[in-house]
Amino acid sequence: MDKIGLLATARTKAERPAKVIDFYKSPLFKQSVKYGLKTYDRLYFYNAKDGLLFPDQWMSPYDVSIKTFSTTQKRLWAQKVIETLMDYEQADCVQVYLHGGMVYRKFLEPELTLNGFHYEVPLQGYSIGKQLKWFKENLDNPI
Numbered sequence: 001m002d003k004i005g006l007l008a009t010a011r012t013k014a015e016r017p018a019k020v021i022d023f024y025k026s027p028l029f030k031q032s033v034k035y036g037l038k039t040y041d042r043l044y045f046y047n048a049k050d051g052l053l054f055p056d057q058w059m060s061p062y063d064v065s066i067k068t069f070s071t072t073q074k075r076l077w078a079q080k081v082i083e084t085l086m087d088y089e090q091a092d093c094v095q096v097y098l099h100g101g102m103v104y105r106k107f108l109e110p111e112l113t114l115n116g117f118h119y120e121v122p123l124q125g126y127s128i129g130k131q132l133k134w135f136k137e138n139l140d141n142p143i
Helices: 027-039 071-086 102-114 128-138
Strands: 002-008 042-047 051-053 094-099 118-120
Touching (some): 002 027, 071 102, 094 102, 102 118
Parallel strands (some): 002 042, 002 094, 094 118
């Protein structure tokens, strides 16, 4: 079974267009990418504006936050993310490792389950500081 990393993006962004893996600038995003590239068979990302993203997809600066979405909009957003993922991955052939904050996961997790994906949240309950520490400790020993 292939390991799929489904990673959150970040609030801090480049001022110019760039590929997803270079566009987001937070230390946590950079560490999660480094870890994901080393650990998972494939990586996907997600943001509030576009839904599912690919590592080499080009992004331009934007200002959209899921925190401004209604509950219905968040559910529809999560549906879109997972439906798009299903265009590329079969639920019974992959294990998804979901990285990101609860504001996203609260809506992504039910959609993953509903669509038959097996998933784990490796850093569930960790603060940003603890996540950074975890990545630092685990970059040499991936799961």
